[in-house]
Amino acid sequence: MTTTNQDPGTGTDRGTDPDRGTDTAWTVRALDDARPSVRLRAALAIGSTPDPRSVDKLVERCAAEPDFPVREMLTWALTRHAPSVTVPRLVDELRSGRAQARSQALHTLSKIGDRRAWPAITEALLSDADDEVARSAWRAAVVLVPEGEESGLAAALAAQLGRGGRETQLSLSRALIALGEAAAEPALGPAMKDPDPGVRHHAMATQRLLSDPESGFEYAIEEAKRVTALQDRPGGER
Incomplete structure (x- = not known):
């Protein structure tokens, strides 16, 4: 890239300093x-x-x-x-x-x-x-994250499941997915049984995206809500 000795605001010449201090x-x-x-x-x-x-x-x-x-x-x-x-x-x-x-x-x-x-x-x-x-x-x-510390990071990230709106939740899901199945799945497991439905839905949606990245975040969340509703019915499996 060619550079000039012009002021970036006015385009006028600024003069030349041997040590580039003035520039x-x-x-x-x-x-x-x-x-x-x-x-x-x-x-x-x-x-x-x-x-x-x-x-x-x-x-x-x-x-x-x-x-x-x-x-x-x-x-x-x-x-x-x-x-x-x-x-x-x-x-x-x-x-x-x-x-x-x-x-x-x-x-x-x-x-x-x-x-x-x-x-x-x-x-x-x-x-x-x-x-x-x-x-x-x-x-x-x-x-x-250094190699070998992905699981610890995944656990710390999983503690944030359920927070924020769509953009925040999608960012967190992407971060967990980027760590890979070996690190993310053990961290998601407990969260999928969390008493807070928001945490459960987010964890289940992330797990879905981990196994099927093409499913889309909105679909994964709605599917998680549907599964949770079935589980919460009398006699539903957990």
């Missing part, structure tokens, strides 16, 4: 521009010519950026930098009190895929009260 500072400032198109181009420019000095600002902007395409470009720009620089900074962000900061840090860690971040994927994040954070944690955990 980097100008582009980083553009991440705070009021126009999403300018912020998008600034993130693209930073990712096209990675500079460790930009990492802190990229992470900071991820926590506040309201525009989805810009957030995705910020994540891409971070993946263009060395994991040795980005991963520690993103792990620190997981302790932020801002939900978007945690969610975007998890999303970016899942894209980087460096398993050194695995110890930071705590049960507190997997059960975060904010659904977007929890979904990001589930996706990141599936990517980062």
